[in-house]
Amino acid sequence: MKFISWNVNGLRAVLKKDFMTTFNQLDADFFCLQETKMQAGQVELDLPGYHQYFNYAEKKGYSGTAILTKHKPLTATYGIGQPEHDQEGRVITLEYPTFYLITCYTPNSQDKLKRLDYRMRWENAFQTYIADLSTQKPVIFCGDLNVAHEPIDLKNDKTNHHNAGFSDEERGQMTTLLNRGFTDTFRYFYPDQPDIYSWWSYRFHARDNNAGWRIDYFITSNDLQPKLVDAKIHTEIFGSDHCPVELDTQDLFA
Incomplete structure (x- = not known):
């Protein structure tokens, strides 16, 4: 089974930059999007064979997520059940017989970490949410998690040490999350692979110079490790300041 995640910015x-060509070529069972930046009715996707789920931010042109899937879920829920965190369209959860997909x-955290306090409240709430789900069945969650976990996960770790996405607080939250029984699937397969990133600033020719960050992830419950086949980062695909990331698994419905 193929899972794709892409912050499309x-x-x-x-959609004006060959998104549909990429979508059809990747031919994923589950295609997850972040930062859709749209409201209901602004886009109609003609995707035969796919079920479509969107979560919109209340603020127009901001945030937002979607899942496009060949497999109809048992249930679809939006947000994490906390009003403070559910105004920006940041989470979709699909329930399947043998796992949850989020x-x-x-x-x-923004420049000078001005939103770090909110980010920490979000982290605590989101981790509680997925930990609760994982007591029922394994969890696969993906997306732009806005953190490079270790120095290997970004080009310029020393100069970015206290910047958003590489602060000690954000990295510590990722460590805490993984220690709660979850697997960073790319590092599971490629623990020592450097210079592979999923996001590049539009400034300073960052993508040309591969001065990037790995901030897009597929993370799974440790129980799913025997079912994992591979993880990929599609640095060859353009159209956004992020590239798609992929998780391949055995048939999770079997």
Whole structure:
């Protein structure tokens, strides 16, 4: 089974940049999107064979998530059940017989970490949410988690040490999450692979110079490790300041 996650930095924008060609070529069972930046009715996707689920931010042109899937879920829920965190369209959860699939667009701590306090409240709430789900069945969650966990996960770790996405607080939250029984699937397969990133600033020719960050993830409950086949980062795919990331598994419905 193939899972894809991509922060598209505006679904309407990426639809003008061969999104459908990429979508059809990847041919995923589950295609998760973040930062769709749209409201209901602004885009109609003609995707035969796919069920479509969208969560919109109350603020127009901001945040937002989607899941496009060949497999109809048992249930679809939006947000994490806490009003403080459910105004920005950041989470969709699909329930299947043998697992939960979650797409997540984690809040950015912003310049000078001015939103770090909120980010920490979000982290605590989201981790509680997925930990509770994982007591029922395994969890697969993906998305732009807005953190490079270790120095290997970004080009310039020393100069970015206290910047958003590489602060000690954000990295510590990722460590805490993984220690609660979850697997960073790319590092599971490629623990020592450097220079593979999923996001590049639009400034300073960052993508040309591969001065990037790995901030897009597939994370799974440890119980799913025997079912994992591979993880990929599609650095060859353009259209956004992020590239798609992939998780391949055995048939989880079998």
